[in-house]
Amino acid sequence: MSGKVTELENLLVPIVEALGYRCWGIEFLSQGRHSLLRVYIEHPDGVSVEACATISRQASAVLDVEDPISGDYTLEVSSPGMDRPLFTLEQFAAYVGEQAKIRLRVPYEGRRNFQGVIRGVEGDEVVLQVEEHEYLLPIDTIDKSNIIPRF
Template sequence: MSGKVTELEALLVPVVEALGYSCWGIEYLSQGKHTLLRVYIDHPEGVSVEACAAVSRQASAVLDVEDPISGDYTLEVSSPGMDRPLFRLEQYAAYVGEQAKIRLRSPYEGRRNFQGVIRGVEGDEVVLQVDDHEYLLPVDWIDKGNIIPRF
């Protein structure tokens, strides 16, 4: 996790939790002159548009005061949705048996993209079964992981 995401989590997790939601994760995507800050919130009973708007208002106020992002940025507040992104080992562990797509920051055994079944977590690695092979993917190497929804 980058230092900027850690800094943003320290500011925003208390805001999200004070409103009665859990902070599922934060994406910080710097794209040239513009930056996207996406905050995923979750709740056992689901997340409404009104909930996202309330968290967005409070988060904006904190971000305006603390000013952790230089330049222009867009703040998005969203539920994780059915294809929920996975940020932490505990989240991978909670979805054992589910199909997932994982993209690594750099190639491992000649590839960066993996799609398979989450078999578990061992230490700081995600165990992903792809066809007949199990991969142990260090969580620090994962650029992006998502659950593949079942319909």
């Protein structure tokens, strides 16, 4: 996890939790002069538009004071949704048996993109079965991962 995301988590997770929600994860996409900060929240009763707006206002106030992001950025607060991103080993472990797409920061065995079934977690690695092959993907090499929803 990058230092910037850790800094943002330290600022934003307490706000989300104080408002009665769980912070599922934070994405920070630096895109030149304009960046995107996305905060995923969840609650057993679901996430409403009003809840997203309330958390967004509170987070904006703290971000304005602390100023951890230089330049312009867009703040988005939303539910992780059905195709929820996975950020931690605990989240991968909770979705064993589900299909997932995983993109790595650097190629592993000549590829960066994997799609398969999450088989588990071993140490600091995610076990992903792609067809007949199991891959052990270290969590710190995963750039992005999402559940593939079943309909």
